[in-house]
Amino acid sequence: MDVPMIVARRHMLRSAGAAALKIGAVAALYYVGGELGLGQQLVRGQVTPLWPPTGIALAALLLFGPWVWPGIALGAFLINVSLGPSLPLVLAITVGNTLAALCSYWLLRRVGFRTRMNRLWDAIALICLGAFTGMLVSATVGGVVLSLADALPVGGFWPTWWVWWTGDAMGVLLVAPVLLVLSSARRPKDVPAARWAEAALLVAATICVGILETSPTPLIFLAFPLLTWAAFRFQRAGAAPCALAASIFAIYAATHRTGPFAGHTLLTAMISLQAFNGAAALTALLLSAVVTERNQTLERVEEACRRLADMAERSALDTGSLPRGVDEHGDEQGERGGGRRG
Incomplete structure (x- = not known):
């Protein structure tokens, strides 16, 4: 062989x-x-x-x-x-x-x-x-x-x-x-300390909101401001995990009949839980996609503006590089049209 x-x-x-x-x-x-x-x-x-x-x-x-x-x-x-x-x-x-x-x-x-x-x-x-x-x-x-x-x-x-x-x-x-x-996911590079602090704060807020979802007080709606924050600041990388975490806490509350699911029948708890999970998922996916698309559009506009500025600067430099008294065809201005010399 x-x-x-x-x-x-x-x-x-x-x-x-x-x-x-x-x-x-x-x-x-x-x-x-x-x-x-x-x-x-x-x-x-x-x-x-x-x-x-x-x-x-x-x-x-x-x-x-x-x-x-x-x-x-x-x-x-x-x-x-x-x-x-x-x-x-x-x-x-x-x-x-x-x-x-x-x-x-x-x-x-x-x-x-x-x-x-x-x-x-x-x-x-x-x-x-x-x-x-x-x-x-x-x-x-x-x-x-x-x-x-x-x-x-x-x-x-x-x-x-x-x-x-x-x-x-x-x-x-x-x-x-x-x-x-x-x-x-890739290893982040040159990330400002303020960005890390905000990410840590988002994680802590997610845990706190999850705990509130399982508490006797019906505060399950607090998940939606959290998802809005995650989508606007971290797009899909922040909104998708937050939506999953909020749903897991809600499922735990429904399973143990605590929080907003306490005292309800199985059918009512199931409908409420699936409505919340669906709304959380849709909010996270749609809002993060809209914000990402908006950011990409802004980046393209800024890039186009930078290119136009560079083109204008190069055009100004090319125009200003010609010797004084000489046009773009290389003729002296005084000789054009048979003008008199001296």
């Missing part, structure tokens, strides 16, 4: 090993996210207000490509095999979860979605296509499969479908943006 073939085979083995590691990492993250989601159910085995695996799956597809779908399928199978009553039911739900993530990925790629999410259109696409539209697949497949298997009570299809869809959509809206932010 010649040397080029050996090198090519080694390269293929390394590529296959790296792909297998990425698929395994996606499966592990999907499983861990599913366990975290199941740990915050309002009713054990029935109501999950936030399903992080959908955000993990969509972020993995956007960052690595559609070839990592086996990791999504493996993670979905592992997390559902402990819940499903039968293996065919688990396999059907696994297929629905995988297809939902792939559908969201395909829709976002069709409209030119950018993982940097530096345009308003990117935020709208993630909300309407990635979350609300793509997750219809998993909710519909799951609801139909459970109904056919007689695993739902009479009249339980639509409540189950609604809970499934909103939980999957919230996973996309709250988890995927944070993962996309982390994927593009």
Whole structure:
């Protein structure tokens, strides 16, 4: 065997090993996210207000490509095999979860979605296509499969479908943006001390607002001024984690029936929680996208102004470099038109 073939085979083995590691990492993250989601159910085995695996799956597809779908399928199978009553039911739900993530990925790629999410259109696409539209697949497949298997009570299809869809959509809206932010994070350089102090203050304020969300006093609305501050000052890098943190505190309050969720029925608490989570996610995504787009427009205008100023300065220098009494054609002004000399 010649040397080029050996090198090519080694390269293929390394590529296959790296792909297998990425698929395994996606499966592990999907499983861990599913366990975290199941740990915050309002009713054990029935109501999950936030399903992080959908955000993990969509972020993995956007960052690595559609070839990592086996990791999504493996993670979905592992997390559902402990819940499903039968293996065919688990396999059907696994297929629905995988297809939902792939559908969201395909829709976002069709409209030119950018993982940097530096345009308003990117935020709208993630909300309407990635979350609300793509997750219809998993909710519909799951609801139909459970109904056919007689695993739902009479009249339980639509409540189950609604809970499934909103939980999957919230996973996309709250988890995927944070993962996309982390994927593009770089070590900051030459950051002023005042900027670090403001970031630390934002973190402290987020924790304080989260604690207030779980307190007996209904102050859950304080999350929205916090999200506004994060979006205006830190754009997506600040707004996405703040929205996720605010939603986690709200889910904790709803799970333990404290704060604004105390004394309400399960249906009322679920509707209120999902309304808050949706409003927080939409506020964070849309406002940060608008501010980012505005900042980019200002930067382009300033750059255009600097270029015009440089052009004007060069033009003035070129005009002023000609000798006095000589025009741009090199003729002496006194000789033009047969004027007399001396």
